[in-house]
Amino acid sequence: MSAMQGIVIEGTGGVWQVRTPDGTMLPSALAGRLKQEERDFVKLAVGDHVTVEPEERGQGWRITAIAPRKSVLARREPGGRYGERVLAANVDQVCVVFAVANPEPHVRMIDRFLVVCEANDLEPHVVLNKVDLVADAAMIDALAAPYEKAGYPVHRTSVKRGIGLDELRAVLHGKVTAVAGPSGAGKSSLLNTLHPGVALRTAEISQSVNKGRHTTVGAKLIPLPDGDEGYLVDTPGLREIAMWGLPAESLDQCFREFRPYLGECRFQDCHHEVEPQCAVQQAVESGKVDRGRYESYLKLYAELRASERPR
Ligand SMILES: Nc1nc2c(ncn2[C@@H]2O[C@H](COP(=O)(O)OP(=O)(O)OP(=O)(O)O)[C@@H](O)[C@H]2O)c(=O)[nH]1
């Protein structure tokens, strides 16, 4: 047998499960040469695309090459002292799932999570679930509007009535997707309806910017069944990626709809708070940027600044 290509879907105790395109699982160990080259920031992670070769003796496989990553889901350490801890590589997108009712959606929390996605270069999809619980479609449209206006895809779904499920299935198809959202939003129900048998340890979104927990997170990739070629990222702690280490100064970049105005402010180091001739504030005044989104920015900016102050 010769070299094969695959994707790392799980790792425990130095044994990595590499899945080939036909679904075969190859238990593999990192080749000695790669181990030596390995530094904190290039550690093998689930989602890595690798080349494996059969061991000369025995039945195992050796990982002999790691392809360059196109994205990294990482937890930045406060102050950046220990570099990043990579939870998963090559994650394509995040489905941020909220219920339109029961529990009530918390829009500031949606904004917070979109910032986390932007900071990690992950493509967010907003999923508004339980649309069966709100009879007034205009209310749902009002909830979706700021996100649609900012350029995010918004999907309206109901597990109960079977609304929007084909659309969401198409979003997951062929992609590596992380799913996040508050408890009770219907994440498990959605995934189980789309792909029966798929179970995730989904995570609640942390209310606080920097209040992450130092627990160990073993992420896994779950192949979607039925030859779908997509994967779900299973991590019990998406809260771990929070916004640790995100400099307050780069928060404005994480509000996608602000970007056309950045650099247009009078002051180069404008925080878009109270400064005169601020292009972002002007965009809010003229209705080009949603005021609620801007208020989220102000709140998160203040939080990030507070956490940067020396103790
Ligand atoms: N009416 C209605 N109820 C739903 C819908 N989707 C899920 N539910 C219900 O909402 C409750 C919570 O759903 P879960 O799928 O457990 O929510 P979750 O987001 O996985 O929650 P955690 O596991 O706590 O993170 C369950 O009682 C579901 O039956 C929906 O589209 N409409």
Ligand SMILES: [Zn+2]
């Ligand atoms: Zn400004």
